[in-house]
Amino acid sequence: MHRPLEPVSYSTRIVLGISFFVLFFAAWSIATLGGYVSRTFLADPITMLHDGWMLLTRFGFLSDIGITVWRVVGGFVIAAAVAVPLGVLMGAYKPIEAFLEPFVSFARYLPASAFIPLLILWAGIGEMQKLLVIFIGSVFQIILMVAVAVGNTRRDLVEAAYTLGSSDRGIVNRVLIPANAPDIAEILRLVLGWAWTYVIVAELIGSSAGIGHMIIDSQALMATGQMIFGIIVIGIIGLISDFLFKACNRKLFPWKLA
Amino acid sequence: MTRTILTIENVSRTFPGVRGGAPVRALEPTSLEVAQNDFITILGPSGCGKSTLLRIVAGLDRPSGGRVLLDGREIKGPGADRGMVFQSYTLFPWLTIAENIAYGLREKGIPKSERRDIVASYTDKVGLRGFEHHYPKQLSGGMQQRTAIARALANDPAILLLDEPFGALDNQTRALMQELLLGIWERERKTVLFVTHDIEEAIFLASRVIVMTARPGRIKADIPVELPHPRHYTMKTSPEFSQLKAQLTEEIRAEALQADGAH
Ligand SMILES: Nc1ncnc2c1ncn2[C@@H]1O[C@H](COP(=O)(O)OP(=O)(O)O)[C@@H](O)[C@H]1O
Ligand SMILES: [Mg+2]
Numbered sequence: 001m002h003r004p005l006e007p008v009s010y011s012t013r014i015v016l017g018i019s020f021f022v023l024f025f026a027a028w029s030i031a032t033l034g035g036y037v038s039r040t041f042l043a044d045p046i047t048m049l050h051d052g053w054m055l056l057t058r059f060g061f062l063s064d065i066g067i068t069v070w071r072v073v074g075g076f077v078i079a080a081a082v083a084v085p086l087g088v089l090m091g092a093y094k095p096i097e098a099f100l101e102p103f104v105s106f107a108r109y110l111p112a113s114a115f116i117p118l119l120i121l122w123a124g125i126g127e128m129q130k131l132l133v134i135f136i137g138s139v140f141q142i143i144l145m146v147a148v149a150v151g152n153t154r155r156d157l158v159e160a161a162y163t164l165g166s167s168d169r170g171i172v173n174r175v176l177i178p179a180n181a182p183d184i185a186e187i188l189r190l191v192l193g194w195a196w197t198y199v200i201v202a203e204l205i206g207s208s209a210g211i212g213h214m215i216i217d218s219q220a221l222m223a224t225g226q227m228i229f230g231i232i233v234i235g236i237i238g239l240i241s242d243f244l245f246k247a248c249n250r251k252l253f254p255w256k257l258a
Numbered sequence: 259m260t261r262t263i264l265t266i267e268n269v270s271r272t273f274p275g276v277r278g279g280a281p282v283r284a285l286e287p288t289s290l291e292v293a294q295n296d297f298i299t300i301l302g303p304s305g306c307g308k309s310t311l312l313r314i315v316a317g318l319d320r321p322s323g324g325r326v327l328l329d330g331r332e333i334k335g336p337g338a339d340r341g342m343v344f345q346s347y348t349l350f351p352w353l354t355i356a357e358n359i360a361y362g363l364r365e366k367g368i369p370k371s372e373r374r375d376i377v378a379s380y381t382d383k384v385g386l387r388g389f390e391h392h393y394p395k396q397l398s399g400g401m402q403q404r405t406a407i408a409r410a411l412a413n414d415p416a417i418l419l420l421d422e423p424f425g426a427l428d429n430q431t432r433a434l435m436q437e438l439l440l441g442i443w444e445r446e447r448k449t450v451l452f453v454t455h456d457i458e459e460a461i462f463l464a465s466r467v468i469v470m471t472a473r474p475g476r477i478k479a480d481i482p483v484e485l486p487h488p489r490h491y492t493m494k495t496s497p498e499f500s501q502l503k504a505q506l507t508e509e510i511r512a513e514a515l516q517a518d519g520a521h
Contacts, residue, residue, distance in 0.1 A: 159318050160348040160406075164362035164413055165338025174365075178352045255352045255393045 043225035048232075051225035061214060065233060068199055068210040071127065075134025076195045080188055082135075083142035088180075090143065091150025092172050101147070104140050112137030113201045125206035130199060137198040138191050145191075149183040150176050182253040189245040196238055263449055264292035264315065264417055268324035271310050284310045286476035287324055290468065292417070295447040297440075299454055299464040301506065303514045307475030308453040312421050315451065316342045328416060338362055341410030345422040347402045349394035355405050356381065356390035362413035380408040383442060400431040407439065417449040424459070436462055437491060444488050457506045458494060461485075469506065472513040479509055 002008075008016070025045055031037045032044035043051065055061035090097045090104075112133055119136075123129040153176050161175045203212025211230050218226035250257065268287040275281045285307040292298055302308050313319040315326055317336035326333045328340065341362075349358050356377050363373045381387050384404040394402055403423050410418055420439075424432040440463055443450060454460050460467045461483055469479040485498060493499055 154348075156344055156346050156348045157350060159316075159336070160342065160344065161350075161361070161365075162318065162336035163316055163338075163340060163342040163419075164409065165365045167365075170365055174361075175350070179350070181352070253352070255395070 039224075040222060041224065043223075043228060047225040048228045051223060052229035052233075055214070055226055055229060064210050064214050065237070068203065068212070069237065071130045071202075071210065072134060072192070072195050072199045074127075075131040075199070076138055076188075076192055078131065079135045079138035079191075079195075080142060083139045084146055084184060084188075087143045087146025087184075088150050088172065088177060090147035091153075091180075092176055097147060097151070100143075104143050104147075108140040108144055110136070110140075112198045116202055116205050120206050125208070130202050130207070130210075133198050133202040134195045138195050141191050141194070142187060145187045146180070146184055149180045149187065153179050182249060182256045185245070185249045185252070189242065189249075192241060192245070193238060196234060200234065260293045260295060262291045263294040263329060264290075264451070265327040266290040266292075266311070266315065266324070267327065269311065269314055269321045269326060270323040271307065271314065271319065272322045283474040285314075285321075286474045288476055289324075290477065292449060292451065294449055296465050297443055297450045297452065297463055298466045298468060299452045299460040300468045300470060301454060301457065301460040301510065302470030302475060303472050303510060304455055306470045306473050306513070308455075308470060309421050311475070312342075312419050312451065312453050315417075316340050316419055318342075338366065338413050339416045341413055341415035341418045343403065343406045343410050343418070343420045343423040345425045347394065347399065347406070347426075349402055349405055349409070351394050354391050354393055355386060355397070358394065358405055359408045359412050361409060366413075376412050380412045383411075384408045384438065398431075400427050400435060403427065403435060404438065407442075411442070411446075411448065415448075417451060420450065420452045422453055422455065425454075425456075432456075432459070433491060439463065440489055457503055457510060461499060461502050461506065462489065462491075462494060467502075467506065469509045470513075472516045478513070481506070 029045050032039070032042055033046075039047075052061075086100070090100055115136055116129075116133055119129045119132050123132060157179060158171055158175055161171055166174065199210070200212040200215075203210040204216050207213040211234060215227050215230040218224075218230070266289055268289055269285065270283075270287040271285040273282040273284055288311060300308050300311065310319060314321050315333065317333050317340065333340075349355075350361065353361065359377045359380055360373050363376060368376075377390075381390055384407060386401060386404060386408070389397065389401065394405070397405070406423070407420075424435045427435060436459060442448075443463075450463075452460075452463055464483045467479075467481045467483060468477055469481065470476065471478045481502070483502065485493060485496075
């Protein structure tokens with residue numbers, strides 16, 4: 001048996017990781033193909049793949065995927081561009097923190113999805129509304145988490161920099177930011193995951209394109225195969241973006257691993 | 259007597275009590291004059307206010323009373339004219355060894371080519387050639403502290419402050435580090451204020467040992483060390499050294515006992 005915290009080899013890790021997917025699909029196949037679950041409610045894996053293929057080749061699902069990815073990335077980039085500098089300032093300067101923190105903490109708990117009806121009223125069901133949903137859902141989370149990370153910067157590093165002649169600006173630019181850059185990247189990776197949820201919800205409620213729109217359309221047709229395919233595509237894109245983010249972080253912050 | 263570079267005038271420090279507790283009197287009014295090119299060690303039991311005093315000189319903490327003058331000017335905050343080496347490892351983990359040593363020079367806006375030469379010279383002086391492109395995490399504690407010393411010296415401060423810089427190192431490494439630091443001092447005669455609770459270390463390095471009392475700290479004795487330079491580690495077994503050590507051990511023992519009894 002394995003001891004607590006004992007590492008596993010790389011190959012074992014891969015094999016174990018894949019075997020869960022295999023088990024998952026096997027259980028799904030038995031439940032559906034074995035006739036234990038009605039086809040109306042749950043398509044079997046083969047139908048799902050077939051429907052997916054049809055979606056991609058016949059119904060232009062690729063452009064839906066493209067639109068959804070574009071929305072997530074767009075909204076997320078805007079949120080990050082606003083939130084990271086604000087978070088750094090909040091973490092670094094306590095008066096700014098005292099000023100913004102109570103509001104941001106409150107706004108963080110406002111569910112982005114609940115804003116959708118209001119946003120439709122304000123911005124229609126166009127791209128602006130989608131971007132706003134993602135923006136509202138991400139911006140406060142990023143601000144707060146970045147502020148906490150920056151606020152927890154090792155004091156002795158800051159003091160060392162002061163004794164080496166850093167100005168206050170120098171402390172922010174050449175200690176607080178680089179010291180927390182890996183944490184900030186990790187925060188962005190986490191929030192990007194949540195942004196995916198917001199965009200799909202926004203597309204489910206009011207949209208004429210996108211993965212969420214396809215899923216809600218398929219519901220009308222009782223096409224569970226298509227719906228499941230859409231959900232799985234979201235999962236796969238999430239996995240890919242996560243992987244890319246991690247690879248980038250490893251490249252950008254070699255000192256974290258050294 | 260050479261020129262006085264640093265004057266500590268009746269500096270005291272009282273920390274406000276936490277959660278309604280009584281305020282902590284860490285440092286009684288303390289005065290000390292440091293001559294240029296001197297190597298002064300401050301020796302005292304732990305908790306006696308050594309770090310507090312050094313941090314006030316560095317400008318990282320404010321005295322409750324009194325003032326500190328460097329070259330006749332009152333210290334208001336931290337600055338590049340007072341280099342500091344801390345007990346904890348404070349190299350910037352995101353910078354390589356060479357970039358760490360160059361940090362202060364970069365903040366001063368010294369051009370890259372000049373920076374490179376200074377960094378190379380200090381990398382050599384602390385024996386870290388070949389490690390320029392390593393990250394701090396990849397180095398042992400002793401190597402990290404050598405880098406920290408090089409980083410402080412590369413900035414060419416008027417005075418070098420060291421707060422138990424070798425406190426976390428094993429005995430062998432500590433002895434080597436003492437020789438390395440002393441060697442640099444013997445060549446460059448940078449003014450040094452070195453805090454320690456290790457009696458041997460205090461004697462071996464110093465031209466003057468300042469002994470502090472238990473908390474609240476104040477200066478109890480000011481003992482010149484007349485041992486000749488250059489010093490070699492074998493000196494630690496010489497009769498003169500042993501005599502000084504016996505004297506200081508008595509002084510410190512009394513304080514340690516008092517500190518222990520007070521708790
Ligand atoms: N920031 C602080 N707040 C409250 N008490 C402190 C603070 N810093 C130090 N002290 C207290 O002041 C006393 C002296 O501390 P310090 O200067 O670190 O001693 P030393 O370096 O000689 O071990 C200790 O009793 C310590 O608990
Ligand atoms: Mg201390």
